[in-house]
Amino acid sequence: MNNSIVKYSVLILALAFLQVIIFNNVLFNGYINPLIYLLFVFVYPIRENKTNLLLLSFGLGIVIDFFSNSGGSNAASIVLIAYLRLPLLRIIQSNKEFDYLLFNVRKLNLLQLIIYVFTLTFIHHMLLFYLEYYTLKGFGYILLKSFYSSLLSSLILFLTLVLFVKTKQS
Amino acid sequence: MQHILSFLFKNKFFILFLFLEIVALSLTIQSHSYHRSKFINSANVITGGIYDNFNHLDHYLNLKTFNEQLAKENTTLKNKLSELLSKDNQTSVSRIDSLKYNAKYKYINAHIIKNEYFKSNNRLTINKGVKDGVTSELGVVSSKGIVGIVTNTSAHYAVVMPVINENSRINAKFLHNNHFGTLTWNGEDYNTVQLEDLPIQTKVKVGDTIITGGKSTIFPEGILIGRVKDFKLKNNKYDKINITLFNDMSALYHINIIKNLDKKEILELENE
Numbered sequence: 094m095n096n097s098i099v100k101y102s103v104l105i106l107a108l109a110f111l112q113v114i115i116f117n118n119v120l121f122n123g124y125i126n127p128l129i130y131l132l133f134v135f136v137y138p139i140r141e142n143k144t145n146l147l148l149l150s151f152g153l154g155i156v157i158d159f160f161s162n163s164g165g166s167n168a169a170s171i172v173l174i175a176y177l178r179l180p181l182l183r184i185i186q187s188n189k190e191f192d193y194l195l196f197n198v199r200k201l202n203l204l205q206l207i208i209y210v211f212t213l214t215f216i217h218h219m220l221l222f223y224l225e226y227y228t229l230k231g232f233g234y235i236l237l238k239s240f241y242s243s244l245l246s247s248l249i250l251f252l253t254l255v256l257f258v259k260t261k262q263s
Numbered sequence: 264m265q266h267i268l269s270f271l272f273k274n275k276f277f278i279l280f281l282f283l284e285i286v287a288l289s290l291t292i293q294s295h296s297y298h299r300s301k302f303i304n305s306a307n308v309i310t311g312g313i314y315d316n317f318n319h320l321d322h323y324l325n326l327k328t329f330n331e332q333l334a335k336e337n338t339t340l341k342n343k344l345s346e347l348l349s350k351d352n353q354t355s356v357s358r359i360d361s362l363k364y365n366a367k368y369k370y371i372n373a374h375i376i377k378n379e380y381f382k383s384n385n386r387l388t389i390n391k392g393v394k395d396g397v398t399s400e401l402g403v404v405s406s407k408g409i410v411g412i413v414t415n416t417s418a419h420y421a422v423v424m425p426v427i428n429e430n431s432r433i434n435a436k437f438l439h440n441n442h443f444g445t446l447t448w449n450g451e452d453y454n455t456v457q458l459e460d461l462p463i464q465t466k467v468k469v470g471d472t473i474i475t476g477g478k479s480t481i482f483p484e485g486i487l488i489g490r491v492k493d494f495k496l497k498n499n500k501y502d503k504i505n506i507t508l509f510n511d512m513s514a515l516y517h518i519n520i521i522k523n524l525d526k527k528e529i530l531e532l533e534n535e
Contacts, residue, residue: 113313114313114317117379120381123381123453124381126381143276144275144276144279147276147279147280147283148279148283151283151286151287154287155287158290159309159310160310160313160314160377161379161382162294162379162384162385162386162388162422163291163294163382163384164290164291164292164293164294164295165286165287165288165289165290165291165294166287166291166294168283168286168287168290169284169287169288169291172280172283172284172287173284176280224288224291225382225383225384226383226384226429226450227291227295227383227384227429228429231450231451234451
């Protein structure tokens with residue numbers, strides 16, 4: 094178990110580094126900024142310890158917050174989707190028996206995977222932008238910004254999952 | 264007791280979730296109040312150091328633009344200097360020959376190592392800190408005009424709250440008359456700020472130049488801010504006046520921090 098914590102801590106540092114140094118400098122249309130550090134929530138295996146998932150996600154969010162002076166808004170958002178991950182998967186997989194031990198994101202079919210990735214990304218972006226703006230005044234603007242940003246973020250996340258996560262696990 | 268314990272144990276995942284959310288949210292709320300975001304900010308050694316290192320590449324690629332900007336600034340400064348020198352000769356007042364004696368402001372040169380202009384609660388990180396004489400509540404300008412105010416400092420880095428931050432409130436006035444208002448930002452366009460609380464008798468035209476008002480100890484009077492873009496009247500009062508900044512907030516690099524040498528004296532007098 095300790096081994097897996099070390100392994101995922103390295104992943105967290107790598108994701109935080111990529112996000113802060115590279116992806117925070119990528120801007121489409123002046124305000125759409127892809128957030129790729131969410132990948133952690135998608136690749137962390139279902140069968141691993143759930144408590145560690147929350148703690149590690151919180152750590153990752155705080156690291157991102159340290160770099161972007163955003164208090165704890167990234168941490169709050171990523172902890173929320175880490176918590177919602179399992180219930181959402183249950184809903185998406187409603188017709189099937191849910192197998193904790195063998196489950197892998199690639200077991201989902203294409204449509205399910207898209208819904209899964211986009212829903213979590215959208216929830217994350219909504220909460221994050223709301224906490225950043227800290228007012229309900231520009232709610233329409235926040236909604237629109239979250240929608241476009243999560244389109245881009247989830248596209249990148251989706252491609253990464255399809256290309257780099259192994260189909261079969263031994 | 265046992266019931267409570269077993270309840271807690273059963274719901275430990277949910278309780279941990281709640282606990283982490285509360286911690287994160289309280290940090291967020293703290294970061295939104297001016298001056299209290301002491302704990303999590305990018306002025307510490309690790310984050311500041313990483314930004315500083317990766318900033319070198321970005322800087323190298325933009326050298327040409329920066330050189331042009333600096334050359335232009337040199338020319339304007341030389342012009343001003345020659346103007347001053349000629350004035351000095353005309354008015355034959357004897358002056359004590361000491362730079363320190365007349366200087367009211369000291370400028371500290373620095374550059375920006377992080378800029379997230381696309382966020383609504385954004386901050387800039389700069390590469391000078393307490394060891395270079397930077398303290399909080401100092402004004403920051405670039406060669407084209409106003410940038411923001413220093414909020415947090417560490418030994419070698421400092422965090423600046425730019426004018427395009429929703430907590431930013433800066434005293435500003437028109438170049439052609441002395442009516443002043445408050446400069447704020449509505450969180451939308453990063454090159455447009457808003458002027459508020461302007462008295463109704465002020466005559467506003469599109470294209471009017473806005474400068475700092477000098478009503479605080481942070482900025483001296485007359486630092487360029489921007490031009491009036493458009494404005495609306497509402498209930499016989501000026502609704503927010505949109506102002507296009509002279510600075511391109513997305514392409515800042517070299518900046519100057521202004522230190523008011525009389526600040527202590529002024530504050531002491533005001534607090535008496």
